Amino acid sequence: MPPDEYAITFVPNVRQNERRKIVFLESNTDADIVARKVFDDLVPNVKRTLQGRFDHWLDGLHHKKYHHGWDNEPNRSLYVIKWNDKQKCHRFYGFICHPKPKTNPRLELCVLAMHVIKTTWETDPTDLNGVRRLIKVPTVIQAIVKLFPEYREEGKK
């Protein structure tokens, strides 16, 4: 992990493609950014389940019980990947961006950041606000730019 505040790394061993890619946001300093660590520590069957969820999204398929965004969100940018383990509802929260606006504007990048164990039916707005904040953090943007030099914050020219 570099000394920068944030870095992104590709989710390993899934079918990254030219329409969709999926990465973990990592941080040495931000305690909320734990998706990568949670993923690495999963037991084999749960990890397989989650890898299946990633594949499902990467293949362009839809199933709201596995993953979804929010229609009323600007640019539909927030995203969640869902799974259950030991009767608990786990969530990876992150955001979708378009990291190659010039050369491949159709490419979507899913940046997974936070892990939450959900206890209520409604999503806790605090969790979503945490992701909304991340989208605009300059060092997060820089982390994406390191892998995708064309990237700029969504909506900015």
Place this chain on the structure above:
Amino acid sequence: MNKDTIHWTAKSNEDFQYRVAMDFVVQLEKKMDAEGITQQELARRLGVSVSRVSQVINKPGRLNLKSIVDYARALGLKAAVIAYEDGDQLNILGPVNSEIFIMSWQKLGCPKTAFDIEDFKQTHAENMILRSNIFSAWKMHEPFTLIGVVTGKSVLPGNDWNEASSTQSYIDKP
């Protein structure tokens, strides 16, 4: 080759099996969602406990062929086992999701026999010529006349395939 780019199902046949089972479970869940069938109801139809159904849906790794058929039939579905070549013998890229096979099959008009595929191809080719003629007439600003409308199962491809109108127009130049 970078080990991170090799698909996780290449690690073992157990991993591959888990993924195939997961793809199957998605189809069950979608059917259950579409028809409002609960896990309790599915358990009742199968004559098993709700916890067994929950286990299969959340951890499908131990599904066998008998269970696959039992679960599919309990929901009014059918099941097929397909072995295919996709030019990736080492499974570097992972399996093709079974939903892709279903979508492709539906795009072909859900054929049940090889003859259905032949018929589809022929009708599709005729429609492509028809569409081409319409486009040419429109592009050349040539007058054309609507000479008839028929109804039937649409075979016009497009993004709105499932919702496609069952009405097709036939035109001819005067």
